[in-house]
Amino acid sequence: MNMMNQMATRKEKGFTLIELVMVIVILGILAAFALPRFADLGGDARISTIQGAAGSIRSANSIVRSACLARAACDPTAATGTVDLDGDTVDTVFGYPAATQAGILDASQINGTDYTVVAGNPIAVQANGAATAANCQVSYTAAADADTAPVIAVDTSDC
Secondary structure (H helix, E strand, O other): OHHHHHHHHHHOOOOOHHHHHHHHHHHHHHHHHHHHHHOOHHHHHHHHHHHHHHHHHHHHHHHHHHHHHHOOOOOOOOOOEEEEEOOEEEEEEOOEEOOOHHHHHHHHOOOOOOEEEEOOOOEEEEEOOOOOHHHOEEEEEOOOOOOOOOEEEEEOOOO
16 A cells, blocks of 8 residues: 555656647747737837827927916017026027927937937937838927917828
């Protein structure tokens, strides 16, 4: 009887080779179905990055405009000017941020390290690593006159 107890305990000490192979096969099947679903998360991340930059630009635009309207030193009808925000000087055009590094990009705290910045009017902020950079960007066109607000356009069609 003692010999039977020893054999029973010996059988229960580990997994059999068939059990281990079945676990590996199941993990392989799960990986084959899960991998394609998570393979292209870069595009979603770039879209979120551009949408975040657009939100930052919209907020900065509103804050600069409000600061200009609230301060007597800022003329919202002038073609050029400046507004001080938290110790930073932001260039303005008709009371809105200018389409420059010293304008909207400094106000929204966007730099060329995290994004590709294409200068001009409109100024474009593009996601790094996009398939077509021009189709994965937010652009900011400065105000044309005192009665026209800046144009903020988002394109995430090919991130």
